[in-house]
Amino acid sequence: MPYSPGILARGPWPLDRVSSRWSGKTYEPSPAQTAEADRVIAGLKDRGSPAYDGIAARLASFRVEDGALALELEEMRWALRLAEDALGALSVLCVVRDHEGRWLAGRRAAWVASWAGLWALGAGGAVDAGEDAALALGRELQEEWSVEPVSIQVEALLATPGDMTMLIGQAWLAPGAEVTRDHEHDAHAWWPSDPNDWPDDAHPQLQRMATLLSTEDPV
Template structure:
């Protein structure tokens, strides 16, 4: 990092074809970035957020060849992912489909650190220090929606305009599976299988990503 915004590598990859290596180093931010992170954490505390600082993952490099995706990671301060320049912080996003192809959407609660009050797809968040990013997809799904997927795969690695790296996964639920939202969401809905039929509150970026997954992922 930094990489230009866009798709860095495109799968899909089964979970066992994704691996990661932690360098053992810790990213040292500039004084300006450290001060910005301090301000963000204080702002969260001032509005009653229970979010806390910690240690998360930063993408150092990657390779995608011979059907495998390999990530090179190092530790970084969690709060750095919340500043305007996220310095390569790695997050995961696990979009969730039911057996009819519908998409799980949740409205983020007003107190959360990112996308507050905005509708988002599935589950997502930071990769914890030492964690395998591909397994973080299922962890976030369990923590946010209390459900185990029938199957899950990694779809893509991308870079955002804010200099964040994001590992995108897609999970499918078995018929009859029930979701229970966590306190980070104050509402949820199942959006239609066709992203063109989504409601007005669907962010255009989410619609574009879903369209890509629909057109390029295997059934």
């Protein structure tokens, strides 16, 4: 059953209070879903994207108990997440704040699989097969921006209208910390701490998320 769009569970939780259990099962798509995934991957290759198509995570279930978040995950084909219905595929998004509370935004390159040419917050991506979802937040941050945070915590688990599930983390950087963007971004900027002051091309979805997260102070 698809999750209703919105917040499924709200933290914050320290990383060690979020656990991932892999069920050992693999999601079996319908022939139509497989065909759609094949079509999307072919389209990415046609525009020069070195699209990776392997195994990633799908959220099978979750529970919040005793101040902890427990995720049950199953394997699914990575390309299935790119269709109009993402089938519960789990992504992580680690938003990044500097010591003044500003938000790290990066413009996604034109060839990437998602949000191509658009501004996005922080670092994000799929959870690899067998990976701890909470630890994937820091991995993505290191891969995309080559920086170590002072602190990082899990803020929320949510579902999007397209049935993508997302584990949202928030990382804080030390004064003077420098970021180095990867090849998946062609520009970056530090947006003001108040989302109402963001540039006009900031996606409303990002502003809503930032407004929710900005109620939390640095830890």
